[in-house]
Amino acid sequence: MTAPLLDVDRLSTHYQTPTGPVKAVEDNSLTLEEGEVLGVVGESGSGKSTLLRSVMGLVEDPGEIVEGSVEYRGRELTTMSDAELRKLRGNDISFIFQEPTAHLNPAYTVGDQITDVLEAHTDLDSDERWERVYDLLGRLGIPSPRERAEAYPHEFSGGMAQRVCIAMALACDPDLLLADEPTSALDVTIQAQIIDLLSDLQEDLGLSILWVTHDMGVVAETCDTMAVMYAGNVVEYGPVESVFAEPSHPYTEALLRTVPSHLDTEPRFDTIEGSPPDLQNLPDGCVFRERCPDEMEACSARRPPYYELSEERLSKCFLHEGCSTRPSSPSAPDPTALDDVTADGGQLTDPEGER
Numbered sequence: 580m581t582a583p584l585l586d587v588d589r590l591s592t593h594y595q596t597p598t599g600p601v602k603a604v605e606d607n608s609l610t611l612e613e614g615e616v617l618g619v620v621g622e623s624g625s626g627k628s629t630l631l632r633s634v635m636g637l638v639e640d641p642g643e644i645v646e647g648s649v650e651y652r653g654r655e656l657t658t659m660s661d662a663e664l665r666k667l668r669g670n671d672i673s674f675i676f677q678e679p680t681a682h683l684n685p686a687y688t689v690g691d692q693i694t695d696v697l698e699a700h701t702d703l704d705s706d707e708r709w710e711r712v713y714d715l716l717g718r719l720g721i722p723s724p725r726e727r728a729e730a731y732p733h734e735f736s737g738g739m740a741q742r743v744c745i746a747m748a749l750a751c752d753p754d755l756l757l758a759d760e761p762t763s764a765l766d767v768t769i770q771a772q773i774i775d776l777l778s779d780l781q782e783d784l785g786l787s788i789l790w791v792t793h794d795m796g797v798v799a800e801t802c803d804t805m806a807v808m809y810a811g812n813v814v815e816y817g818p819v820e821s822v823f824a825e826p827s828h829p830y831t832e833a834l835l836r837t838v839p840s841h842l843d844t845e846p847r848f849d850t851i852e853g854s855p856p857d858l859q860n861l862p863d864g865c866v867f868r869e870r871c872p873d874e875m876e877a878c879s880a881r882r883p884p885y886y887e888l889s890e891e892r893l894s895k896c897f898l899h900e901g902c903s904t905r906p907s908s909p910s911a912p913d914p915t916a917l918d919d920v921t922a923d924g925g926q927l928t929d930p931e932g933e934r
């Protein structure tokens with residue numbers, strides 16, 4: 580078996596604040612295969628952006644990865660130098676964000692900004708760079724690309740500015756696109772256009788996308804696999820079809836119930852009774868237990884480990900006790916991991932060895 584494009588293993592990222600750590604990402608595992616789209620869903624504040632930013636060493640201050648690993652094509656990213664990371668970010672991995680204009684420089688034309696990226700990361704000469712810009716803008720559905728390349732960011736509507744950002748992100752032909760709610764700042768009709776565009780580009784270019792979204796419709800329509808986040812924890816991970824058909828975590832179940840027709844509506848997280856816990860003060864046991872209809876005695880004793888329901892599906896829920904577990908992060912409050920693997924000086928060894 581070849582290594583997945585992206586392999587996140589037992590990753591924890593905390594914001595070290597004066598009042599203690601905010602555990603925005605806690606002991607999370609997921610993988611993204613080449614050419615696939617992985618959707619990350621969860622309510623506001625559940626840690627989606629922090630997870631996405633952790634993947635490329637772009638966590639905002641005072642955040643830091645405190646545990647775990649992120650491998651891109653088998654290369655460990657969490658210990659890479661800034662110079663190496665920058666190179667990878669320019670050539671292999673790129674980003675798009677919610678607010679397109681926040682990521683464009685208002686003082687330069689969009690053509691200048693995209694040619695800058697090309698100059699830094701390719702061997703193209705000036706003429707070739709400009710041809711590439713026109714080509715990209717045209718491909719992204721921007722009319723009259725030669726003229727529009729001379730325009731400044733404020734001369735674009737929100738949807739058009741996001742197209743420019745996508746053009747810039749794709750300029751160097753990346754393999755992996757990290758997209759953090761790229762449509763949620765746009766009008767609904769424009770959202771649909773951008774989603775379709777990304778979806779088409781993904782297919783045409785064989786792109787892999789890690790797509791953070793609130794929108795279950797996006798997940799259902801465009802994603803191959805999904806990760807459901809709750810209070811810093813990816814509580815469920817697996818292929819979209821199988822998770823929709825048979826959610827394994829009570830939170831996923833509740834989430835899917837709140838989407839009347841999961842093809843065209845966003846879930847309303849507030850219809851699940853209660854509110855998520857404070858990430859600075861997480862409860863003992865399962866992070867969802869206070870809102871969970873299936874709470875059992877085991878749930879308050881310790882964090883559920885990742886149960887492997889099948890090769891492709893993970894669930895952090897004691898309902899699946901009996902399934903084999905993935906060893907969890909040594910720092911996580913999860914003594915069960917010690918039952919499954921030998922602890923040598925606190926270091927847990929991966930039972931599968933090299934992957």
Ligand SMILES: Nc1ncnc2c1ncn2[C@@H]1O[C@H](COP(=O)(O)OP(=O)(O)OP(=O)(O)O)[C@@H](O)[C@H]1O
Pocket residue numbers: 594596601603621622623624625626627628629630639640641642858
């Ligand atoms: N710079 C920071 N300093 C301290 N805490 C932070 C910082 N950035 C984020 N957090 C906290 O980390 C948690 C996770 O935030 P994150 O932005 O990753 O969530 P999210 O799921 O992307 O939310 P949204 O859907 O609103 O974008 C939140 O509790 C947030 O308040």
Ligand code: NI
Pocket residue numbers: 627628629759
């Ligand atoms: Ni976010």
